[in-house]
Amino acid sequence: MQNNDVARIFDQLADLLEIQGANAFRVRAYRNASRTIGNLTELVADIIADQSRSLQDLSSIGKDLAEKITTIVESGSLPQLDELKEQVPPGVVEMLNLPGIGPKKVAAIFHDLNVTTLDQLKEAAENGQVAALKGFGRKTEQSILENIDSVAEAGKRFYLAESKAEADAIVEGLLQLESVTQATVAGSCRRRKETVGDLDVLVTTTESGEPMDHLAEHDLVEKVLARGDTKQRVRLRSGIEMDLRVVPDESYGAAMQYFTGSKEHNIVMRRRAQERGLKLNEYGLYRNDDDIPVAGATEEDVYAKLDLPWIPPELREDRGEFERAEANNLPKLIETDDIRGDLHMHTTATDGTASIEEMALAAKKRGLKYIAITDHSKRVMMANGLDAKRLREHWEEIDRVNEEIKGIEILKGIELDILEDATLDLPDDVLAEADWVVAVLHYGLKQPRDQINKRLLTAICNPCVTAIGHMTGRIVSKRQGADVGFDEVFRAAADHGVMLEINAHPSRLDLDDIHAAAAKDLGIPIVINTDAHSTSGLDVMQYGVFQARRAGLMKGDVANTRTLAQFRKLLRTT
Ligand SMILES: [Zn+2]
Ligand SMILES: [Zn+2]
Incomplete structure (x- = not known):
């Protein structure tokens, strides 16, 4: 059981209690517990296992919460949560994903309108019933109508970060079984898409019962939905469903290829097979006339028989990968280990949970050579954003820490708000003293394209x-971003030598794959940053790298793969 799983259970508990109108103090206690556990750098299970330690030494964890955490870690769930889930319909919980709709508003929709699904909510909003609720009004109703379809769609999908972690843990467990010879995740998770609808796992085994029994008993699995001879479908505790398929050794590569997709990529693969007098399916590649198999055991064989090099899963979208493969021009995609710096992170000076020193040491431990501390500027009041005076003091502190810590360089940075009126949140004389200024839109995202640009x-x-x-x-699946006129903005960035970020946070991944590829085409250096708000937040770098891989980016396209000296040379000079 990972810390995030424990944290999620407390968050769900808090949401459900709040919808039920529970005491605000109790709700907050669960939210605080979620944050404490989510930010821990060691496994909460290890603390429980250690007789000499107590969960109650953690901040905001009392006796009752400590007992609940132990129950969750030992049993994988919390009876209290299961009870609450029965009282509040799942459609009501989904409403929490609507932007600007918190548990209090959801409670009003649920209790006052007796609405229990997103469909019913849409109808009620269209009839003006939502605006009439106390505390709602026309604007809220309008916002619900604007977002409800995408929320309904997103409700069926899960963030890559979460589903990949689950799939990896399950695959690792399967590989340890005596009978299992190979195991992999396939599908959109293997292609590293930012969201995943369900998980596909493939195994080869000498005894198909063993992996299925193992999965049925797995900590992460809530329920077995169906079990046949070669396929088992389960639902994980996170809500995502997973298919486990047992495939013969000689079909493993073909099955991997088939179940990894995408649909569009596989259409081209089948066409290429036909053109060569072959047919391709999940069992293998066969000669058309006599059904003799020509490939299937490995993906490499399948691609080779279709006159192609093996194509990395992240590129399998029929977005030019076949042309590049034919021209022997597939990119050597960037790897997480190529990253040397991280240029966007927060500390306790604003809304982070760790000090400059703690962030630097944590980054060093992860093998990074340089970081930029980029706390918020003053416009972000709820995060205690920095004005000129506090920022300069903060930078003095960075100088001091830089003196003390060896083996990692800390750049003096700022996450600078670009205000709604198209001015910057801090004056030039302060900005000129920074090593690194990452400018961002946080407010007024709904402004028209002209103003955004x-x-x-x-x-x-x-x-x-x-x-x-x-x-x-x-915010992936939750909030549409600003209407950016990319052409104009990218051209300006290229002209002025301004880098563009892929924010690695699993809910942002912004730029997305398409736009990151467009930026690369213009020769704009990309930086992949975690936007960490805690030391464990530094671990999301891989998701930004996955997005970069989907964009076809190579090591050389990403500025923070350079040494600091080389990186500095890429910084704008005008
Ligand atoms: Zn930000
Ligand atoms: Zn940030």
């Missing part, structure tokens, strides 16, 4: 700005 161009044209962070401000 005006804001981004103001930042790009300011000689102190070195990068644009999370350009659209989108």
